[in-house]
Amino acid sequence: MNRPPVVIIGSGLAGYTVAREFRKLDGEAPLVMLSSDHGGFYSKPMLSNAFAQKKDADALLGKSSVQMAEELKLDIRAHVKVTAIDVTLKQVVVNGETVPYSKLVLAMGADPIRLPLQGDGADAVLSVNDHADYRRFREAIEGKKNIAILGAGLIGCEFANDLVGAGYNVHVIDLAPQPLGRLLPPASAAFIQRKLEAAGVVFHLGTTTQQVERAGEGFSMMLANGETIAADVVLSAVGLRPRNTLAEAAGIKVNRGIVVNVSLQTSDENVYALGDCAEVEGRVLPFVMPIMQAARALAPTLAGNATQVRYPAMPVVVKTPACPAVVSPPDMGAQGEWQVEELEDGIRALFHSAEGKLLGFALLGTVTAEKNALAAQLPPVME
Numbered sequence: 001m002n003r004p005p006v007v008i009i010g011s012g013l014a015g016y017t018v019a020r021e022f023r024k025l026d027g028e029a030p031l032v033m034l035s036s037d038h039g040g041f042y043s044k045p046m047l048s049n050a051f052a053q054k055k056d057a058d059a060l061l062g063k064s065s066v067q068m069a070e071e072l073k074l075d076i077r078a079h080v081k082v083t084a085i086d087v088t089l090k091q092v093v094v095n096g097e098t099v100p101y102s103k104l105v106l107a108m109g110a111d112p113i114r115l116p117l118q119g120d121g122a123d124a125v126l127s128v129n130d131h132a133d134y135r136r137f138r139e140a141i142e143g144k145k146n147i148a149i150l151g152a153g154l155i156g157c158e159f160a161n162d163l164v165g166a167g168y169n170v171h172v173i174d175l176a177p178q179p180l181g182r183l184l185p186p187a188s189a190a191f192i193q194r195k196l197e198a199a200g201v202v203f204h205l206g207t208t209t210q211q212v213e214r215a216g217e218g219f220s221m222m223l224a225n226g227e228t229i230a231a232d233v234v235l236s237a238v239g240l241r242p243r244n245t246l247a248e249a250a251g252i253k254v255n256r257g258i259v260v261n262v263s264l265q266t267s268d269e270n271v272y273a274l275g276d277c278a279e280v281e282g283r284v285l286p287f288v289m290p291i292m293q294a295a296r297a298l299a300p301t302l303a304g305n306a307t308q309v310r311y312p313a314m315p316v317v318v319k320t321p322a323c324p325a326v327v328s329p330p331d332m333g334a335q336g337e338w339q340v341e342e343l344e345d346g347i348r349a350l351f352h353s354a355e356g357k358l359l360g361f362a363l364l365g366t367v368t369a370e371k372n373a374l375a376a377q378l379p380p381v382m383e
Contacts, residue, residue: 004100005030005075006302007092009082009246010107011039011065012130014275014291018105019072021299029303032075032101034094037132039065039078045288047134048158049319051166057135085250087268103270103302106247106258110240110276110286115150121212121219125150125234128159137235144232145169148221150209152179154318156237157196161320164200171229173204173221180318183327184349185338188362191347195323195365204229240286242277257284262308262382264298274298280309281382289314290381313378315361315371323364326371328378330360343367350374 006022008015011033019031033039041063046053050060069076077094084093091098112127128137141147147163149156152174160170172179178189179196193203204223211222212234221229242257253259253267257279264272264280274294276286290311297309318325329351330336336353346365353359358377363370 003030004090004102005032006103006105007032007034007099007101008105008107009034009092010105010109010275010277011035011037011041011068011076011078012107012109012275013044013288014109014295015105015107016041016068016072017292017295018107018274018298018302019074021295022302023072023074025299025303025305027073030075031073032077032099034080034082034092034099035065035076035078036081037079037130039068039076040131041068042131044130045319047128047131048155049162049321050134051162052319052321057131057138060134061131082246085246085252085271087250087252087271090270101270103272105298105302106266106271106273106277107275108243108246108277110242112236113239113241115209115236115238117209117212119211119213119222121214121234124214124219125212125236127236128155129240137233140233141168144218146218146230146232147171148173148209148219148229148231148234150174150234150236151238152176152203152205153182153237153239154180154316157192158319159235159237160201161196161199161322164196165321169202170200171202171204171231173207173209173223173229175206175208177206179203179205180325180327183316183318183329184325184362185340185351187340187342188347188349188364191342191364192318192320192323192325196320199322240276242279242284244277247271247273247277255279255282263301263306264294264309265301272298272301280311283311283382285311285314285381287314287316289316310383311381313375314381315375324368325365326361326363326368328360328375329362331381334359 091100207225218232244254248254258273300307315328340349346367348367349362351360
């Protein structure tokens with residue numbers, strides 16, 4: 001009797017990297033990938049700086065699902081919907097049919113958080129979380145001029161920089177008093193804000209969008225501080241929520257994300273999770289480097305050699321050409337303080353413990369060149 005395949009739900013960076021790493025170790029075991037979209041491979045991080053890269057939606061697609069299936073000896077089932085996981089029978093329900101698995105990998109990503117907006121234009125607010133979203137966004141802004149972005153975090157600032165560079169007028173609205181509030185100390189945030197404003201971005205901070213009303217072919221946005229903004233297109237970039245409802249319905253433990261241990265194993269011994277949908281030892285890390293580290297650990301586990309994931313220091317490169325930035329934020333709850341040094345064309349912020357140990361940094365402008373030297377001094381995120 002043939003062994004059931006390893007089944008991967010999700011065809012993003014997490015799913016494909018696991019498949020690629022697994023194939024390096026086992027070239028013959030049956031491998032099935034279930035994808036809700038076209039199943040082609042593209043770099044999701046490039047969505048927020050595609051204008052600067054001079055790439056439209058078609059150019060962002062690296063390889064089709066047919067090419068990926070051939071390259072990885074993979075059975076890819078595109079445009080399918082997984083509606084249930086049965087951990088007892090070790091099978092998933094896909095488009096009404098059952099697919100058995102020996103091991104199941106959940107690489108389903110995350111959904112954009114939707115703000116509770118009022119107004120008849122609220123349903124037209126766009127978000128960009130995948131290739132199809134980006135295609136719709138590019139079509140929506142074609143021939144338009146004024147773009148409003150909800151959220152001044154990493155993705156909001158990257159999109160803002162990319163769009164002003166392409167000639168659009170961009171307004172960014174955020175409740176926080178500064179951009180990149182979860183990553184930067186105030187002085188660093190003020191520095192990048194000045195640089196983005198010099199490039200043309202208009203910030204509306206310390207306030208929220210309450211209403212989005214249709215106004216002709218565009219929108220009128222009412223802010224909590226009484227301001228009104230006219231926009232042709234509204235893009236929401238306020239964060240992501242791990243996709244964990246499928247796992248929860250199957251009785252798999254979830255918290256913020258799908259709960260996994262250091263072997264990326266869920267509460268069911270035959271089900272694993274990684275990427276934006278996973279919570280690894282209490283951490284949800286929706287960045288490229290953690291995904292790569294997780295995939296490289298999970299592949300040998302799936303091949304029969306149990307391996308634990310280790311997270312070294314993983315600085316995040318912020319794709320804002322108006323102000324190059326690299327950030328390695330201190331661990332949640334880390335005790336210490338920021339020491340900030342402003343230079344002529346950069347700002348160096350180092351987070352030290354009371355004992356003087358480097359626990360994090362934020363490098364902006366010319367000092368980004370110090371990234372590797374400082375990263376080598378940081379403790380691992382997870383041993």
